[in-house]
Amino acid sequence: MKSAFDLSLKEMKSYGYKIVDLIAEHYNTIETKKPVSTASREKMDAVFLQEAPENPMPANEVLDFVMQNVIPNSNIASHPKSYSFVPGPSNYISTLADTLATGFNIFSGGWVGSAAAAELEIVTMNWLLKMFDFPVKKGGGLFTSGGSMANLTALVTARRIKCGDDFSKAIIYMSDQAHSSNIKAIRVLGFKKEQIRILPTDLEFKISLNKLKNAIAKDRLEDLQPFCFIASAGTTNTGTVDPLCDIADICEEENLWFHVDGAYGGAAILSSKGKKMLKGIERADSLTVDPHKWFYQPYEIGCLLVKNSEWLSDTFSEKPEYLRDIEGNESEINFYDYGIQLTRRFRALKFYMSIKTYGLNTFKEAVSYNITLAERTEKMLRKSKKWEIISPATLAVINFRYNPIGYHLNEAELDILNQEISKRIVASSEALLVTTVLNGQVVLRMCLINPKTTIEDIKDTLGLCNDFGKKILEERKLVN
Numbered sequence: 001m002k003s004a005f006d007l008s009l010k011e012m013k014s015y016g017y018k019i020v021d022l023i024a025e026h027y028n029t030i031e032t033k034k035p036v037s038t039a040s041r042e043k044m045d046a047v048f049l050q051e052a053p054e055n056p057m058p059a060n061e062v063l064d065f066v067m068q069n070v071i072p073n074s075n076i077a078s079h080p081k082s083y084s085f086v087p088g089p090s091n092y093i094s095t096l097a098d099t100l101a102t103g104f105n106i107f108s109g110g111w112v113g114s115a116a117a118a119e120l121e122i123v124t125m126n127w128l129l130k131m132f133d134f135p136v137k138k139g140g141g142l143f144t145s146g147g148s149m150a151n152l153t154a155l156v157t158a159r160r161i162k163c164g165d166d167f168s169k170a171i172i173y174m175s176d177q178a179h180s181s182n183i184k185a186i187r188v189l190g191f192k193k194e195q196i197r198i199l200p201t202d203l204e205f206k207i208s209l210n211k212l213k214n215a216i217a218k219d220r221l222e223d224l225q226p227f228c229f230i231a232s233a234g235t236t237n238t239g240t241v242d243p244l245c246d247i248a249d250i251c252e253e254e255n256l257w258f259h260v261d262g263a264y265g266g267a268a269i270l271s272s273k274g275k276k277m278l279k280g281i282e283r284a285d286s287l288t289v290d291p292h293k294w295f296y297q298p299y300e301i302g303c304l305l306v307k308n309s310e311w312l313s314d315t316f317s318e319k320p321e322y323l324r325d326i327e328g329n330e331s332e333i334n335f336y337d338y339g340i341q342l343t344r345r346f347r348a349l350k351f352y353m354s355i356k357t358y359g360l361n362t363f364k365e366a367v368s369y370n371i372t373l374a375e376r377t378e379k380m381l382r383k384s385k386k387w388e389i390i391s392p393a394t395l396a397v398i399n400f401r402y403n404p405i406g407y408h409l410n411e412a413e414l415d416i417l418n419q420e421i422s423k424r425i426v427a428s429s430e431a432l433l434v435t436t437v438l439n440g441q442v443v444l445r446m447c448l449i450n451p452k453t454t455i456e457d458i459k460d461t462l463g464l465c466n467d468f469g470k471k472i473l474e475e476r477k478l479v480n
């Protein structure tokens with residue numbers, strides 16, 4: 001029977017072809033577009049705010065409206081001049097793989113929903129476990145919506161395995177550079193503020209081992225239960241990797257769960273330089289990686305890997321009567337037993353299809369290219385009389401500020417100047433380049449994980465920043 005939602009075959013095809021054409025055209029012309037779009041709430045309300053329409057409207061009209069109003073009012077996270085936050089370079093194969101997964105609406109929660117979907121998640125997990133030198137047989141993991149959900153899943157598991165039901169005395173440690181999603185996860189888990197130790201970092205933004213050891217010792221003296229350390233590999237601000245081998249030693253000695261948040265930097269394992277920097281990551285109990293960042297996947301796909309897959313099933317497995325018939329046998333993994341979600345979209349498909357299509361070497365070359373691009377940018381900035389490096393190129397992140405020689409600007413003036421440069425470049429829509437704060441200084445931060453970004457793009461953007469900087473200095477009469 002035809003339902004009211006059905007379209008004729010002809011209508012479905014023409015609608016689908018139109019959308020594929022739009023996506024392909026977007027990929028083909030991305031460099032000619034501007035990465036930034038800004039609009040006020042008032043403007044967006046004026047365009048979109050309406051009651052849910054009771055009556056139908058032709059599909060093409062709705063699509064045209066979306067193409068005219070939704071897409072142009074969204075930033076292009078995969079644009080080569082989108083340098084801020086952690087960009088989402090994405091790739092075309094995975095984009096369409098996601099369309100396939102959605103098109104066939106494949107349930108990726110349990111084996112019985114789709115044996116192939118579960119098997120592809122097992123296979124792709126094995127690829128990732130091997131990449132990070134985790135035990136493939138005993139280890140395990142699952143895809144999540146992103147890094148935040150992977151960190152949350154890791155911390156639920158850590159707490160279950162280390163503390164059981166009573167976590168009233170449990171203490172968790174991380175550096176002041178750890179990503180905010182970890183704090184969010186800890187809060188979701190119901191820990192009190194007093195159970196979190198945020199430890200200061202050194203001049204390179206790495207956790208201070210001495211401070212960590214002191215904190216653990218003090219907490220033990222107070223009869224508390226140190227149970228988990230969250231290391232960053234690398235940090236969102238500067239790409240810094242905490243000293244993973246030393247932390248692994250401390251966690252072993254102190255019987256702490258060792259979680260590594262590699263949501264940003266984990267993918268660097270694909271390059272020889274990154275592999276060296278990430279030494280010790282293989283000793284983690286749990287590891288977050290985030291394929292929708294530097295594994296070039298479209299949103300949403302995060303991932304959690306653990307040393308022992310039983311930790312996940314011990315933590316998340318529930319056996320309600322309505323899932324009795326789909327339990328399957330021991331070897332047939334139901335991923336709803338490994339994490340929070342029951343109904344899950346088929347995230348493994350895009351990861352699988354893109355790695356099969358492009359080959360792992362293409363990913364390795366792209367990650368190496370990104371790391372080298374950041375290093376070239378650093379060299380270029382160091383040679384300039386206008387720019388100052390605040391944090392050197394590390395895993396494709398670099399922080400710098402406009403501080404032209406001869407102007408003798410004080411810290412407050414430099415903060416205003418760099419904030420204003422960022423404001424103007426974003427307002428121009430030419431590049432997404434926002435600031436962060438390092439050691440109290442306002443700095444410009446580039447995260448260069450897009451394989452389409454060239455050194456020419458960066459020169460262009462810096463040239464523009466330079467022009468804005470000069471103008472601001474003139475306007476504010478800071479020129480001496």
Ligand SMILES: Cc1ncc(COP(=O)(O)O)c(C=O)c1O
Nearest residue numbers: 086146147148179181236263264
């Ligand atoms: C180090 C780190 N951890 C976690 C996250 C959160 O990941 P997501 O935004 O995918 O939830 C991010 C995001 O930038 C990150 O950089």
